[in-house]
Structures are given as structure tokens and as C-alpha cells.
């Protein structure tokens with residue numbers, strides 16, 4: 471059965487239509503990467519699924535239940551958690567406090583503090599430090615850990631590798647591979663690094679100018695088709711990229 475269903479979602483920033491009639495589904499345990507150029511609408515779509523941006527049209531269903539009118543905290547309780555672009559940790563609070571707040575607002579389940587620290591070992595020595603002093607990779611790991619503490623069925627990860635060193639990206643993806651193996655949680659991941667997205671995803675969806683313009687399993691998509699979708703190029707132009 472479909473876990474998450476986004477049906478013809480349209481989201482606006484004022485007069486600008488950032489997401490334009492996008493539909494997608496996620497099955498339990500599935501990992502889908504959202505790719506696309508800057509401004510394609512990926513972050514707005516993620517925020518709309520999480521309840522942080524109101525849809526102008528369309529529906530968000532989780533396990534067949536309509537989430538569209540629910541505020542963020544009710545969606546977290548229903549099983550949707552977002553690790554946002556910019557990470558948005560409480561910088562004055564310690565990592566432990568950040569994780570505890572997420573647990574209090576989320577659902578009970580297998581993801582506990584101990585389990586998060588086992589999946590993200592780089593966080594263990596930092597547990598009683600304020601997150602404001604963390605490096606980019608540490609902040610990213612902390613933000614994903616915080617989302618896991620809510621024990622979601624659908625984990626939304628925005629801009630996983632943006633701004634991180636190659637070593638930090640490796641660390642975060644090693645942890646995400648463990649997270650993925652641990653259960654039936656589905657992930658929707660915004661990833662700018664195309665090679666990484668194709669290696670990690672069961673399916674990729676490419677957005678351009680607010681629309682989903684290409685979707686498929688990585689093995690079924692050619693680089694040329696993806697490049698074309700990404701930039702809106704013609705076949706002839708793709709030959710020269």
C-alpha cells in the first residue's frame with residue numbers, strides 16, 4: 471500500500487508558483503531522491519509535505535489519511551518528520567536538549583537517543599555541547615537525528631550534502647545507509663549531488679520550474695535524459711554538456 475501520496479500539489483510564494491501540480495508517491499521503505507536546479511521548487515515541496523507551507527491546490531495523504539489541513543506538529547504525530555534546509559537547530563541548547571524536544575513532540579518508537587548516537591557516532595562526543603558551535607556536517611547529522619527521534623514513517627531530508635565537506639558527506643550517507651537498513655521508514659531526499667542521488671535512491675524525481683519533469687529508477691534513466699530534464703535542454707545541446 472502507498473504510504474505517502476502527494477496529489478497535484480501546487481504551492482505559491484505570493485504570485486510565484488513554486489510547485490505546480492506535482493504528484494508523487496512513496497511506498498514503505500522506499501527512498502526517493504528529488505533532484506533539480508536551484509529554484510526548481512524542491513524545498514517548497516518538502517515544506518508543503520511537512521506542513522510548513524500551505525498548499526494552494528492538491529492533497530497530501532499519509533496511509534490514506536488526509537494531512538492537507540493539518541499543522542506541522544499534527545503531521546509529526548501522524549508520522550511525517552522534516553530535516554530542513556538550514557538545519558534549524560536550537561543553537562543555545564545542547565544536542566541532548568535538541569533531541570529530547572524532538573522526542574517529546576514526536577511518536578514513541580525504536581528511535582531513541584542511544585540508537586541515534588549508534589547510527590551517528592560522530593555525535594556521541596558532542597551530546598552535551600550547544601549545537602551553535604557545530605560544524606556543517608555535525609549540524610546535518612544532528613538535524614537528521616532530531617527528525618529520527620520523532621519516529622516518522624516518512625523522513626523528509628532537505629539538501630543532505632549542501633555545504634558539507636566530502637568527508638562529512640561520506641559520514642552522513644554512511645549513517646543514512648544504516649538508517650535505511652534499520653526499518654520500513656520511507657525517505658524523500660533532496661540531493662544536489664546527482665551521482666550521490668543516483669547511487670542512494672530507489673527512484674529519482676527531477677523537478678524543473680515547479681514541475682516533476684522526469685521520474686524513474688536510476689538504472690532506467692540516462693545521464694543525457696537527466697541533464698535535459700535538469701536544465702530544460704534540447705537533445706542537441708545535451709551532446710555538448
Ligand SMILES: Nc1ncnc2c1ncn2[C@@H]1O[C@H](COP(=O)(O)OP(=O)(O)OP(=O)(O)O)[C@@H](O)[C@H]1O
Nearest residue numbers: 483484486488506507508509510511512513514515
Ligand atoms: N520565501 C520565499 N519567498 C518568495 N519566493 C520564494 C521563497 N522561497 C522560495 N521562493 C522561490 O520559489 C521558487 C522555488 O524555490 P525552492 O527553494 O522551493 O526551490 P529549490 O528547488 O529548493 O531550490 P534551492 O536548491 O535553491 O533551494 C524559487 O523561484 C524561489 O526563488
